[in-house]
Amino acid sequence: MEKYRTSVMLCGGTGCIAGGSLKVKNALIDELRNRGLENEINVVVTGCNGFCAQGPVMTVYPEDIFYEKVTVSDVPVIIEEHFIKGRPVERLLYKEPVKKQTIPLMRDIPFFNLQVLRALRNKGLIDAEKIDEYIARDGYQAAAKALTEMTPEQVIDELKRSGLRGRGGAGFPTGMKWELCSRVKGDRKYILCNGDEGDPGAFMDRSIMEADPHVVLEGMIIGAKAIGADKGYIYVRAEYPLAVHRLQLAINQAKEYGLLGENILGTGFNLDIEIYLGAGAFVCGEETALMRSIEGKRGMPRPRPPFPAQKGLWDKPSVLNNVETYANIPQIILNGADWYRSLGTEKSTGTKVFALTGAINNVGLIEVPMGIPLRKIIYDIGGGISKNRKFKAVQLGGPSGGCIPEYLLDTPVTYEDIVQTGAIVGSGGMVVMNDLNCMVSVAKFFLEFTTDESCGKCPPCRIGTTVMLDILTNITEGRGKEEYIELLQDISQDIIATSLCGLGQTAPNPVLTTIKYFRDEYESHINEKWCKTGVCKELCTFYVDEEKCKACGACKRVCPQNAVSGEKKVPHRIDQSKCIQCRSCYEACKFDSIKIGPRSLRERLMETTDQEALKEIYTAAIAAKEE
Amino acid sequence: MARLTVDDLKKIKEEYKSTLTLREGGSRAKITVHMGTCGIAAGARKVMEAVLDEINKNNVKDVIVTNSGCAGLCSKEPMATVEIINEAPVKYVQLNEEKIRKIFKEHVMEGNAVQDYALVVGSETAY
Structure with a gap:
């Protein structure tokens, strides 16, 4: 890390961006470079300050000077007066006393401030059913740029340099995939979108299709230009009715506006896109099976080669990309490969969307820079393990992935590092498991x-x-x-x-x-025929540690079998002949007095009727467990 | 609707920016109910209906009501974002009909955010 004498924290919240803060940022960087100050003064884009009305706003450290309503023309003045001569610009200083804000700011909450929204940049901001709102957020500008100012080679080159890798799971470089297909000669080529999201616990693609369907279409237009396709299909599972509905509306609106169909934006480029509903077979997320399914056949994979880039849908050269991959592409075309690479690591660039679920406090959809450690995602963004339980493992990559234990939680989330653990980044399902999981x-x-x-x-x-x-x-x-x-x-x-x-x-x-x-x-x-978490019913015995039992009755109340006996102040006991190993008592006990023993314990307890002998068995079992 | 040219795209962008940012439009406030699958499953439609009902009952004309996709915190749905002109947007979580009516009265009409239901204030970094 270089040492800067001054840091400029410029707000990059939606409000300030709409007010022009990114233009201010570019002006700042240019001007600093012109004056040779780029190694002394650092410009950082931050999350929302909460002063959107005064935006664009920025704070200058270490002096902690807060400027408001900064425009591009203010930049030379700020640099000249403040950064060089050390005199803060009075005119731009924040004037009103700061209103006491008791609702926390987004930039102070890890769930928000560790995220960077690129694929999800319109998340919760626009009405997904209104194309004009998408356009208002720079929508279709990238498609226009690709169609009017760029050659297919330039589009492919930009993508290759961006380092974007397929977000469906395999992580194949997208630019390379497009290049392979663009080189194949053919009278007809297909651009395809994989929305057959099927990993248990994954809902990244569904959310993108529901919240921002036009970004998928725009990504496909750019892809079609790059490979020379004029027909596209979006393969979505029928279990995603809202996604299908919004995608279809988006296609209709784009056609009305001439952004799909013939002669797009008057450029002479044609692309027609249709939705194909999948019946929900997991294997249809595999590219060759998906293509067979669109052809109307039973969805089954075929050997490769030939690769789809040569012989894909109906044996024509085809490119298939995942929903999230497409959602990244317009921004790469607009802002350039270097911008994209500015986040992430050398081999895993940019950001990745994850569906965070399981035993965690903040269940939700997040987007983080690649390279962030798993621990940060789970404990800072996810807010830690729910119900104060202990972390056991995090499952990445669904049925193709694996479980990563506690001691590997500092592994950075990149394609290369996660593979080392035996799991995969996959499409982005992240299921957190606690100590109750077997x-x-x-x-x-x-x-x-x-x-x-x-x-x-x-x-x-x-x-x-x-x-x-x-x-x-x-x-x-x-x-x-x-x-x-x-x-x-x-x-x-x-x-x-x-x-x-x-x-x-x-x-x-x-x-x-x-x-x-x-x-x-x-x-x-x-x-030992012992499931220590009590999940496998045939491999456990639930019993009470009578020394620890406070006789509160919590276990008694939740037991569906009335198997727990014992009055107030009398330690409780579980009747093994009634117990069905449902684990309700274990989860209800606040004093850690319900224990889980091996199956053999249950048999011994059931054979014994003598109270003294029972007590001995319990004491021995607890002693064995504590060893 | 006419087929667009590249210039038309820029025009639409300028025209509709106001509805998104409240900066240049004629509206005073904007209520966004988050209606992805998660929100709808948790009861976002009822929240939306309550908002529309309040708008009608109070004959309010300067408030935009709109819906949007998942806001990212599926476990805290239904969620809504309320933005008053010249103020940072406030995200409300775990809403129901009663809560949103209270928010409408106190935040949208009277200008005081309802702290009990609010999760966070501000907008996310998008770049």
Whole structure:
């Protein structure tokens, strides 16, 4: 980090940007450079100051001077008088006394101030059903620029230099994809959009399509120009009715305005876009399966090569990009590759949208610069783990991804670093898990999903995932054998090596990462028949630590089986013959006095009727647990 | 609607900027109800209906009511953003009919933000 003598914090909130703060920023940077001050004075764009009425506003540190209503023509004066001569410009100083604001400012709340909105820049700001509001936020300016001022090569070059990688999950460089297709000769080419978002817990693309459908169309127009396509399809699952509705309205409006159809903006360029509804098969997010589905056939992948860039939809050269990828493109064309690269890391540039869900306080949709550590996302933006529980793992990349444990939470979110953990960045689903989650069950959940969604075309995926699911089911139901862990790893390697498409090639990841980081849980399931989180019903016994029990009755009230006995001031006890292992008492207890023991404990407790003997078993179980 | 040229795009941009920023338009305030799938599922339609009802009942003509997509905090939906001219927008969370009516009366009509329901004031950095 360089040392600057002065920092200028210029507000980049929507209000100030509308008032021209970005023009002021450019003027500041130019003028500072002209005077050779660029290494002394730093210009930073910040979140909203809350003084939108006086915008554009800026604060100069270390003096803490607050200027309001700054225009481009004020810039030379500020630099000359304040930065060089050290005399703050009176005329621009904030005048009124600051009104006491008790509602917190966005820039003071990590949920907002750690985010940078690019793909989501219109989030919650415009009416998605009004094209004019999109245009008011620079909409279709990038398409106009690409169509009137740029050659396809220039568009591709800008994208290549931006470093943008496919946001659907694989992270293939978008510019390179476009270049490959642009070089193929063909009378007809297709530009396609993948809105078949299917990872459990992921809703990034849906939100973009609902909140800002025109940005997807604009990205596709730019892509069509780059590769020379005149026909496009947006593949959206039918379970996204609002997204479909708003996209269709957007297409209709764009056609009326001549932004789609023939002779777009009078430039002679043609592009027609249609929506194709998917029936919700997960495999149709795979590019060749998606194309087959649009062709009206059963959605199944085919071997590559030939790659879609050569032979795609109806065997014509095609490019398929994800919704979020398209949402980034207009801004790259307008602001340039260098602007895009200014955030993120060398190989993972720009920002990424994540759907943050699970055991976390702020469930929502966020956009952060690439390279931010997972810990910051979970604890600062996400507000930490809900209900004061303990963090256990974060699942990235859905059924193709993996679970990352606590000690790797400082991993920066980039394509390269996340892959090192065994997970993938994926399309952006981020599911946070707490100490109530059993990691074997989590792996089983994802395997159930992939087994269901496997299209069945290739045996490694079809049979392999089924066999793995059987093994996991055996483990969680108490039939686990010692050799199962190695067996799971072996089968995983075979499925990864021999599956036809990404679905099979990545399906074992949730199993592999949970074995890697939570092997002890597999071992206790198999060897001790003990699920320590109490999720696997056949592998646990709930009992009361009578020393700790305050006899408050909380567990008694929530038990659906009336299995808890004990009066006020008498330690409670669980009747094992009635208990159905629902875990309600465990979650209700505030004194940590409900314990989860191995299955064998339950049998011993049920065999014993003698009070003294029972007490001994409890004491021994608690002692064993505390070791 | 006529087919646009590149110049028309710029005209529309200037014309509609005012409805987005309240700077140059004739309106005094703007209420945005966030209506993505998450908002609607949590009850945003009822919130919207209540706003429209208040507008009609009070015969208010200088307030823009509009909807928009997900504001990003799905667990705190329904959400609405209220912006009074020359003031920073205020985001309200976990709304219902009663709350939005109170906000309408106290914030939109009387100019005092309802602190109990407000999450944050300001707009996000978008660049």
